[in-house]
Amino acid sequence: MTHLTVYHEDDPGLPELATGDPVVLVGHLAMTGILFERWSATHPVSQDADSAAILSAYAPDVERLCANRGYRSVDVARVVSGSDNIGTLRAMFLDEHTHGEDEARFFVEGSGAFYLHLDQRVFRIVCEAGDLLSIPGGTRHWFDMGPTPHFTAIRFFTHPDGWRAVPTGSGIAARFPGYDGSIDRTR
Numbered sequence: 470m471t472h473l474t475v476y477h478e479d480d481p482g483l484p485e486l487a488t489g490d491p492v493v494l495v496g497h498l499a500m501t502g503i504l505f506e507r508w509s510a511t512h513p514v515s516q517d518a519d520s521a522a523i524l525s526a527y528a529p530d531v532e533r534l535c536a537n538r539g540y541r542s543v544d545v546a547r548v549v550s551g552s553d554n555i556g557t558l559r560a561m562f563l564d565e566h567t568h569g570e571d572e573a574r575f576f577v578e579g580s581g582a583f584y585l586h587l588d589q590r591v592f593r594i595v596c597e598a599g600d601l602l603s604i605p606g607g608t609r610h611w612f613d614m615g616p617t618p619h620f621t622a623i624r625f626f627t628h629p630d631g632w633r634a635v636p637t638g639s640g641i642a643a644r645f646p647g648y649d650g651s652i653d654r655t656r
């Protein structure tokens with residue numbers, strides 16, 4: 470189940486809120502201006518579905534989001550543990566950074582943890598299949614796919630050349646609990 474944990478930036482050991490209640494979760498994220506939605510496929514998607522089949526299954530929501538947010542391209546990214554470069558790939562997103570455009574992801578399968586640094590708080594959102602999260606450009610954040618990553622995600626881009634990560638150099642991410650792949654481990 471999707472899970473939200475909210476911390477003060479100076480106290481990663483004592484969450485102010487930890488919830489898997491979708492109503493509470495959506496309400497808290499809405500107050501921050503972060504877009505979070507739950508999507509359902511229009512028809513079943515097989516485990517080995519190719520990108521076209523995946524995009525077809527979520528076409529109404531994909532098209533609506535692109536129209537509403539101005540996203541001009543999408544792709545489907547698959548990450549599975551066992552790949553040679555998995556440690557490098559995980560490390561690429563583990564430090565706090567920003568982007569010049571939104572980071573919008575829809576999880577078709579698997580899971581991963583986003584950490585959003587909003588004012589003096591850190592929102593840790595463990596996303597799973599069916600979750601759409603859009604992080605506005607300029608938002609300080611990081612992402613942990615866990616030590617044994619497994620997810621398939623639809624990615625949305627405003628510019629055809631994709632997005633670039635700009636490190637903040639704050640070091641804050643190292644002070645917060647990582648993601649071990651378990652939805653229930655929130656502290």
Ligand SMILES: [Fe+2]
Nearest residue numbers: 566568572634
């Ligand atoms: Fe990012």
